[in-house]
Amino acid sequence: MTAIYTAFGMVFDPTVLAVIMGSALFGMFVGAMPGLTATMATALLVPVTFFMAPVPALGAIVTATAMAIFAGDIPAAMLRMPGTPASAAYADESYEMTKKGQLDLAMGVNLVFSVLGGIFGVAILILLAPVLAEVAINFSSFEYFWLACLGLTCAVFIGTGDPLKGLLSLFIGLAFACVGIDPAAGQPRFTFGNIDLLSGINFIPTLIGMFAVSELLRGAVTMEKGGRSVPQAIGSLMTGVGAVFKKYWFNFLRGSMIGTVIGALPGAGADIASWVSYAVSKKTSKEPEKFGTGHIEGIVDATSANNSALGAAWIPALVFGIPGDSITAIVIGVLYMKGMNPGPTVFLQTPELIYAVFIIFIIANLLMFPLGWAAIKSAKQILRVPRNILLPVILIFCIVGSFAMTNSLYGVILMVAMGVFGWFLEEHGVPVAPLILGLVLGEMLEQNFMSSMIKADGSLFGFLSRPIAGTLGVATMGLWAFMAWRGVTSRPAPAMDQPSGA
Amino acid sequence: MTLITRRNVLKSAAAVGAAGLVTSPAIGQAKWPTRPVQMICPWGAGGGTDAVVRIVSALLEKSLGQPFNVVNRTGGSGVVGHSAIATGAPDGYTLGIITSEIAMMHHQGLTQLNPSSYTPLALMNSDPSGVQVKGDSPYKTIKDLADAIKAAPAGKMKASGTGQGGIWHLALIGWMLGMKLAPDHVAWAPSNGAAPAMQDLAAGGIDFVTCSVPEARAMLDAGRARSLAIMAAERNPQFKDVPTMKETLGIDFQVGSWRGIAGPQKLPENVAKIMNAELKTIYDSKEYKEFMDARGFTMIYADAAGFGTYMAESDKQMGVALTAGGLAKKPA
Amino acid sequence: MLVFLSTKVRVMRFNDAVLGTAFLLLAGVMIAITFSFPDFPGQNYGPNLFPRIIGGGIVGCSLLLMLREWRSGGRPILILADWARRPARLASFALMLASMVFYLVASEPLGFIPTAFLIQLGLFLWFGVCPLTALIVAVVMTAAVQYFFGSVMRVPLPRGILDSVL
Incomplete structure (x- = not known):
């Protein structure tokens, strides 16, 4: 018990609280600014936290990432420019709500369920870390292969509008993932002798290009001098959130659960959690036809999931030193630096530090409520800025946000190229969200397939011979069979005339 | 490729310009560093190599009085960052950490760069x-x-x-x-x-x-x-x-992942001299030792010349292993 | 009918047969390139397996798109938005794109500060922001980004001509 008191003493120190507050503001700002991303927020924090004492260093990372993952929902809803790949799954849905004049409800729901999902993930981290870590550690390349397949299947479920074009988009994303050094044999592919292409197609500049830059290009042609963005009624953020909770409390629990489990799997993380939970929500919904038209249901699932995944990603990191996502990869480095060597013993050797991390997690999620509320309010002010000032400024942020991912012009080149390509695709009714998922999952899929083939001596049965892999495999293939059957029995969707999205 | 070439041309042009301005070596010697130095790391933030270059940079910053900014240039199995160091302007403001991969990648045909593409400054660590x-x-x-x-x-x-x-x-x-x-x-x-x-x-x-x-x-x-x-x-x-x-x-086979500080070829002599002395001091410092012990990293030091020899040997050893494994190929 | 002007399209839109043909060709090139990839020593599957499967997927989608277009019969090959002949809007589009290309070309020699300032100023003025406001916002935003990201967060933004001053 004394360890807990010590931990409280460590956290409720003026300096530590100041660091937490500062990084919360930083995370909110970077996450909410179109063109800047949560990934960037974490990457930029590394040098700053490197030489801090353990508690403020971990406090800064925990707080900033929690804020940024939520704040990524803000530009997604307001401008259709998701701040993180985790928000990309439901960016269209939130933006449709905004177009219907329901921005306040969309933002209120995002905020409340992000906070609740975050707390859910932390509660699991505190109560069940060792148990869940046991499950996570049993995942080898066979299980990850099926998990990646399941993730890709979700893109097809989510697809609004034209499923054929959604599938095309997914394949294009997977094709982009092939660029660079291949994950198995170490051979350069599609690099044409260019050094930068050896590093592959980085997905953050691609995300910024596909969503933000293509939106800027569209914005430029529809610019009415001095015109403003979608006008919104003045209302309270919390109106209607209670009703949503009453109606969709089960979606919240399910989303948080999926987020926690997928988040605890090393290498999967918040992005996949958000896609999977959104797809599950649509699949099991009583009103699947409303998805994609500005329907709140899927947002409840997905926004709870990506925040709960954040806390859960610390489970394998703390217990076994395995990074759960790109954020905890950095965290593990910081833990070693501060003499908190990850492992089951960390709970015995430095319990006060672990408790301090837990307390900071709870504080961060509670802080998210007022700060998120303030961020939404200020972001709405930004929407009042005339678009002829807003768009050029967003362009500068896009450039800086892409540049910071590669620390070279390559990130910006990629952003521009992907921006034009994304604009072209959307003009032709090809949705870009599946492309992002394909890019995120491509390497995971290929790496684990090749590695598994070698381990199984080229036998495909190896993919089903382990208990968890077998279950996942049968489930995935059952899903495919079901989809194929549905595809054959129902009439194919007619070609549409309207460009999808907006 | 055109982009890289253009950048190189610009950078070399800038270097020539700088060399033209600073003609007296005495001024050059007194004046380095007068502005922030980029320390390029070919591997991601939070990893082992990143940690080593950050502690070294922090200690350099303390003793030389200018910011030493760590810049992660990742990807391509390390090719991207290693290229950025080798093709940087040799004015002492682009340095970096190079790792054992530089002795391997050219055998595999991933790059033309090899250990001789750099001015070695000091070997700082090698993990077997x-x-x-x-x-x-x-x-x-x-x-x-x-x-x-x-x-x-x-x-x-x-x-x-x-x-x-x-x-x-x-x-x-x-x-x-x-x-x-x-x-x-x-x-x-x-x-x-x-x-x-x-x-x-x-x-x-x-x-x-x-x-x-x-x-x-x-x-x-x-x-x-x-x-x-x-x-x-x-x-x-x-x-x-x-x-x-x-x-x-009874098998006397030693192999490890080593890390050392280096700059582009033709680094000014005064920069190399200052860096050699500083890196030796850092290696012997209590901070560096405590840091490396905390991470469990093995400390090993070689000065500029020693690092050059070490890399050449490593290059030979990797070449043998890669050829034996059928992994080597001549660069296209 | 080959080209058609419509208010339903924002800028331009080829029909699905053209789109399918384009991706079919790209996937063909992609698959052709995989034949130059070396084998994975000692394995049945090499670096060429995934690009071929994915290329096959794109080919399949493209063929279906073309088939569907032909069945539905003769939509125009290219639909242009009815305003596409209005030069001002087209120029806005081109200018937005040109300012990104300007950054790619100019940021290394000039540095971040002048490039970002010029891009903002140019776009503000073109979009009709009052010159004084344009100047103030461009200066303030450039300085704020350079200070926060360049100095505080240590993003190595290009220094360019201001190298000796910064």
Whole structure:
């Protein structure tokens, strides 16, 4: 018990609280600014936290990432420019709500369920870390292969509008993932002798290009001098959130659960959690036809999931030193630096530090409520800025946000190229969200397939011979069979005339 | 490619301009550094290499009074960052950390760059490869494992640790050659680094992992893995119980992932001189030692000339292992 | 009918047959390139497996798109938005794109500060922001980004001509 008191003493120190507050503001700002991303927020924090004492260093990372993952929902809803790949799954849905004049409800729901999902993930981290870590550690390349397949299947479920074009988009994303050094044999592919292409197609500049830059290009042609963005009624953020909770409390629990489990799997993380939970929500919904038209249901699932995944990603990191996502990869480095060597013993050797991390997690999620509320309010002010000032400024942020991912012009080149390509695709009714998922999952899929083939001596049965892999495999293939059957029995969707999205 | 070329041209133009302005070497000597220095790291933030270059940069910043900014230029198995250091303007404001991959990649045809493409400044660390098995594995000693490998048919046993042709794959090849076995007697399952490989080991997907002991540390502490031997001349004081391969199997094979500070070719002499002295001081400092001990990294130092020789030897060794493993090819 | 002007399209839109043909060709090139990839020593599947499967997927989608277009019969090959002949809007589009290209070309020699300032100023003025406001916002935003990201967060933004001053 004394360890807990010590931990409280460590956290409720003026300096530590100041660091937490500062990084919360930083995370909110970077996450909410179109063109800047949560990934960037974490990457930029590394040098700053490197030489801090353990508690403020971990406090800064925990707080900033929690804020940024939520704040990524803000530009997604307001401008259709998701701040993180985790928000990309439901960016269209939130933006449709905004177009219907329901921005306040969309933002209120995002905020409340992000906070609740975050707390859910932390509660699991505190109560069940060792148990869940046991499950996570049993995942080898066979299980990850099926998990990646399941993730890709979700893109097809989510697809609004034209499923054929959604599938095309997914394949294009997977094709982009092939660029660079291949994950198995170490051979350069599609690099044409260019050094930068050896590093592959980085997905953050691609995300910024596909969503933000293509939106800027569209914005430029529809610019009415001095015109403003979608006008919104003045209302309270919390109106209607209670009703949503009453109606969709089960979606919240399910989303948080999926987020926690997928988040605890090393290498999967918040992005996949958000896609999977959104797809599950649509699949099991009583009103699947409303998805994609500005329907709140899927947002409840997905926004709870990506925040709960954040806390859960610390489970394998703390217990076994395995990074759960790109954020905890950095965290593990910081833990070693501060003499908190990850492992089951960390709970015995430095319990006060672990408790301090837990307390900071709870504080961060509670802080998210007022700060998120303030961020939404200020972001709405930004929407009042005339678009002829807003768009050029967003362009500068896009450039800086892409540049910071590669620390070279390559990130910006990629952003521009992907921006034009994304604009072209959307003009032709090809949705870009599946492309992002394909890019995120491509390497995971290929790496684990090749590695598994070698381990199984080229036998495909190896993919089903382990208990968890077998279950996942049968489930995935059952899903495919079901989809194929549905595809054959129902009439194919007619070609549409309207460009999808907006 | 055009882009890189253009950038190089610009940078060399800038360098020529700078050289033209600062004609007197006396002024140059007194004046470095007068503005922030970029320390390029070819590997990601939070990793081992990143940690080493950050502590070195922080100590340099303290003693030289100018910011030493660590810039991560990742990707392409390290090619991107290594290229950025080699093609930087040789004015002393672009330096970086180079790693063992620079002695490997040109054999594999990934780049033309090799250890002689740099001005070596100092070798700061080298982590030898260890051999790790699952915690409940029947192999209690490295001898058990070696016997099992010899008894098994070729390709039956599986190992991992990094990607195909990566440093820990070469460690495996070197060990196999040392036991007079075919280099691919144990099949290599490529992974995305040491941490995923260690997880796969714990999940029962592979038989053993070759990677450095600090990279395996969390799993070792958790009792999910055991380290049987390291491929080094002597034991690591941080992990005293792990014997060397030489004392147990009599195979004198040493391989490790090394890290050193370097700059582009033709670095001004005064910059090299200042850096050599500073890096030696840093290596001997209490801060550096404490930091390296905390991470479990093995300290090893060589001055500029020594680092050059060390890299040349490493280059030869990697070339042999890569050729034996059928992984080498002439650059196109 | 080949080209058609419509208010339903924002800028331009080829019909699905053209789109399918374009991706079919790209996937063909992609698959052709995989034949130059070396084998994975000792394995049945090499670096060429995934690009071929994915290329096959794109080919399949493209063929279906073309088939569907032909069945539905003769939509125009290219639909242009009815305003596409209005030069001002087209120029806005081109200018937005040109300012990104300007950054790619100019940021290394000029540095971040002048490039970002010029891009903002140019776009503000073109979009009809009052010159004084344009100047103030461009200066303030450039300085704020350079200070926060360049100095505080240490993003190595290009220094360019201001190298000796910064």
